[in-house]
Amino acid sequence: MNTVGIDVSCKELVVVVMVKGKARKAKSFENTPLGHQSIIQSLAKMNGETKVCIEATGIYHFDLAVALSRAEGIEVMVINPKAAHNFAKALMTRSKTDAIEAENSAIYAERMPFVAWECPADECISLRVISRRIAALSKQKTQTKNQLHALESTLETPGLVIDQMEELVVFLEAQIKSLRDNALMVIQQHYELEKAYLLISGIKGIAQASAIQILSEIMILPKDMTARQWVAHAGLDPRIFDSGSSVSKKPRISKVGNKYIRQALYMPALVASRFEPNIKGYYHHLINDNGLKKVQAVCAVMRKLLHAIHGMLRTNKEFDGARFYALPVSENS
Incomplete structure (x- = not known):
């Protein structure tokens, strides 16, 4: 060999x-x-x-x-x-x-053990390129809006600069919309992508933009990856630092992985923690019963959402809140 x-x-x-x-x-x-x-x-x-x-x-x-x-x-x-x-x-x-x-x-x-690389499908590659470009433009738009706010806070800024910044924001929004429409077109042209998109967007809290970004990052992964491997790939796995009797740091998420998945899951986790009953129950259970801070609970929800999406795509079933977290039976029921 x-x-x-x-x-x-x-x-x-x-x-x-x-x-x-x-x-x-x-x-x-x-x-x-x-x-x-x-x-x-x-x-x-x-x-x-x-x-x-x-x-x-x-x-x-x-x-x-x-x-x-x-x-x-x-x-x-x-x-x-x-x-x-x-x-x-x-x-x-x-x-x-x-x-x-x-x-x-x-x-x-x-x-070392040889793990052959699998070339993703062309449509999955295209979708990820489009999605990451949307993420880059969205970040640039946020920066531009912040700069515009700072410039408008002083009377010394020439009107020409304000006008150009406003035009740039409009231009970036148009580009993001065009790319998002193109991403939806790619999804609709391929059955596997469309099926996965409908399942992911069926979770309360995951809207169109987040669904596109999540889909683009997970559909390019090898089909035989487990849910735990997805979590590790996203950098949402816990990092434990413990040695002997004197070194014992608080566990944190590793962040050694795909930052785009973490970015795509953050807002859905926040929204679902407020408006999806079972996810909301799980979020409050982590804070009230397990003593986690709010940001830690959000990270835990992100991790469990990724587990849920893995199971949904593997079994081709819609989101089931009761399987995500079983709400406690009330005393009056």
């Missing part, structure tokens, strides 16, 4: 091939479609099974991973940057170069 490590950057790909535990000299390729094909052609000449390991690097690794996954005779694994960093520490690596990191990735593929 041949293992290959590829260090990914914006413009360059550094490839190290390991055969029978020995690393060959690093080769460099351009991070372009032509460079991806050159790597595939080079790997196709090798005898035996070829497994490639890539560290996730923002968006720069994605096209390469797609090209490799579609190539015949090549399996690709995309690893978490934190895993790659800690693995390099375990190898006692003292220097940091592109070639060394590529070799470390090749060693990782050789020694």
Whole structure:
């Protein structure tokens, strides 16, 4: 078996091939479609099974991973940057170069359990790109509105600046609406997306905008992931720091994961905690009976909502509040 490590950057790909535990000299390729094909052609000449390991690097690794996954005779694994960093520490690596990191990735593929990367469907990729652009524009709109408020607070601001800021807010709102309409069009054109969208938006507290963002992030995940793995992927899993008799910190959510899922779940958790009876009951149970602070209770609701959505999509059933949290039977009933 041949293992290959590829260090990914914006413009360059550094490839190290390991055969029978020995690393060959690093080769460099351009991070372009032509460079991806050159790597595939080079790997196709090798005898035996070829497994490639890539560290996730923002968006720069994605096209390469797609090209490799579609190539015949090549399996690709995309690893978490934190895993790659800690693995390099375990190898006692003292220097940091592109070639060394590529070799470390090749060693990782050789020694660690190999989990093949699955290329998501094209419509799921498109939906996530649209959704993340909406999130970026929404953040920019909020910043612009805050700047406009500050500028309007003083009489010294020229009218021209105020007018341009107001025009920018209108422009951003138009772009967000256009993208959201396009996202709905993509969802309506694909049965699986539409079915999942209707189930998610059926939960009281999850409106159109949140449903699109949640859907775009979870539909791109491997189908065999468990609810706990979803929670860990979203960074909503508890982080416990406890050692001996002197170190005992309060548990917190890890936040090591997909921030877009956390952002998409926050407002629905707040709204559902006020207007959905069973979720509201669970929220108050956490505060009154378990002694959690309000923000901790909201995080717990976010986590349980994610569990609920996982179960709904797996069983193709609508949200059942009684399964989310059984309300206590009143004394008068």
